[in-house]
Amino acid sequence: MAHCTVEEAEKILDKEFKVLDKGFVRLVDYLGSDERIIQAARVSYGDGTKTALQDEALIDYLMRQQHTSPFEQVVFTFHLKMPIFIARQWVRHRMARMNEISGRLSIMKEEFYVPDIKNIDPQKKDKLERALEPLEPEEAEKIQKEFKKEQKRSYEEYKDLIERGLAREIARINLPLSLYTEFYWQMDLNNLFRFLKLRLDIHAQLEMREYAKTILQIVKTVCPVATASFENIMLGSVAFNGEEIDALRKVLAGQSNPLTGKKLDRFLAKVKNGIQL
Numbered sequence: 001m002a003h004c005t006v007e008e009a010e011k012i013l014d015k016e017f018k019v020l021d022k023g024f025v026r027l028v029d030y031l032g033s034d035e036r037i038i039q040a041a042r043v044s045y046g047d048g049t050k051t052a053l054q055d056e057a058l059i060d061y062l063m064r065q066q067h068t069s070p071f072e073q074v075v076f077t078f079h080l081k082m083p084i085f086i087a088r089q090w091v092r093h094r095m096a097r098m099n100e101i102s103g104r105l106s107i108m109k110e111e112f113y114v115p116d117i118k119n120i121d122p123q124k125k126d127k128l129e130r131a132l133e134p135l136e137p138e139e140a141e142k143i144q145k146e147f148k149k150e151q152k153r154s155y156e157e158y159k160d161l162i163e164r165g166l167a168r169e170i171a172r173i174n175l176p177l178s179l180y181t182e183f184y185w186q187m188d189l190n191n192l193f194r195f196l197k198l199r200l201d202i203h204a205q206l207e208m209r210e211y212a213k214t215i216l217q218i219v220k221t222v223c224p225v226a227t228a229s230f231e232n233i234m235l236g237s238v239a240f241n242g243e244e245i246d247a248l249r250k251v252l253a254g255q256s257n258p259l260t261g262k263k264l265d266r267f268l269a270k271v272k273n274g275i276q277l
C-alpha cells in the first residue's frame with residue numbers, strides 16, 4: 001500500500017485549461033489513481049484471486065460488473081470557472097462537495113459569457129437542444145451584440161448600486177445568468193464517470209459538453225486505465241430495451257425488423273450511430 005502519485009498528473013496540477021471564452025478547469029488535487037482502484041479491489045478479492053486477474057483486466061472487470069466502490073476511492077478536486085447557467089446544471093450532480101465565490105462577500109467581476117457566432121444557433125423543432133443548422137451570420141452577429149449590450153448595461157447598473165451603498169447581496173440580483181462564477185468542486189471517480197456519461201452526451205448543452213471534455217482529459221491523465229474502460233464500457237455503450245433486443249435477435253436471425261415509426265428511428269440511431277434518442 002502506498003500513497004499514489006502519477007507523473008503525468010503532477011505536471012498538470014494547477015494548470016488552467018481554458019474552456020469557453022473566459023472559463024477554465026484546473027486540477028487542484030487528486031487522491032489515488034488506477035493503482036488505488038486495484039489496491040481497494042484486491043481487499044475484497046483477497047489472496048485467492050490475487051494473481052488471477054491482471055491490473056487492467058481487473059479494472060475492466062469492475063467496470064463491466066458495476067462493482068463501483070473501488071472507483072470511489074479516487075477523488076478529484078477541481079477549481080472551475082463557468083457561466084452561472086452552466087453552474088446551475090453542474091450542481092444537479094449532488095454527489096459532490098463544492099465551495100463557490102460569494103456575491104455577498106465579493107464584488108462580482110465584469111466577466112460574462114459571450115457565445116461565439118458559430119454557437120448562436122436556433123431552437124431545434126420540438127426538441128430540447130439546438131438545431132445543427134446555424135443562423136445567418138448577420139443575424140448571429142446582431143444577437144451577439146445584443147447579448148454584449150445587455151451584459152454591459154446590467155453590470156453598470158450593478159456598479160452604480162454598489163457605489164450608492166446598496167448591500168452587495170441585493171445589488172447583484174439583476175445580473176444575468178451569463179455572468180461567470182468560480183467554485184472548488186470535489187467528486188469521486190465513480191460519480192465523475194456518471195457525470196461524464198451524462199454531460200458528454202449529445203443531449204447535454206454544448207457549453208456543458210466543453211467542460212466535460214476537459215474534465216475527461218484530466219481524469220484520463222490521472223487514471224488512464226480506468227478511463228479507457230469507462231470510454232469503452234460506459235461511454236461507448238447504448239442501452240437496448242426489451243422490444244429492441246427482440247428486434248436485434250430477429251434481424252440477426254435473418255427475419256424482418258418488427259419495429260416501425262419512431263421506435264424504428266430510435267433503434268436505428270442506436271445501432272448505426274450509438275446515439276440514444
Ligand SMILES: Cc1cc2nc3c(=O)[nH]c(=O)nc-3n(C[C@H](O)[C@H](O)[C@H](O)COP(=O)(O)OP(=O)(O)OC[C@H]3O[C@@H](n4cnc5c(N)ncnc54)[C@H](O)[C@@H]3O)c2cc1C
Pocket residue numbers: 092093094095096191194198199203204205
Ligand atoms: C440532458 C439532461 C437534461 C436535464 N434536464 C433537467 C431539467 O430539466 N430539470 C432538472 O431539474 N434537472 C435536469 N437534469 C438533471 C438530472 O435530472 C440529474 O439531476 C443530474 O443529471 C444529476 O444526475 P445524478 O442524479 O445521476 O447525479 P448525482 O446527483 O451526482 O447522483 C449520483 C447518484 O447518486 C445517487 N443519489 C444522489 N442523490 C441521492 C439521494 N438523495 N438519495 C439517494 N441516492 C441519491 C443516485 O444513484 C444518483 O444517480 C438534466 C440532466 C441532463 C443530463
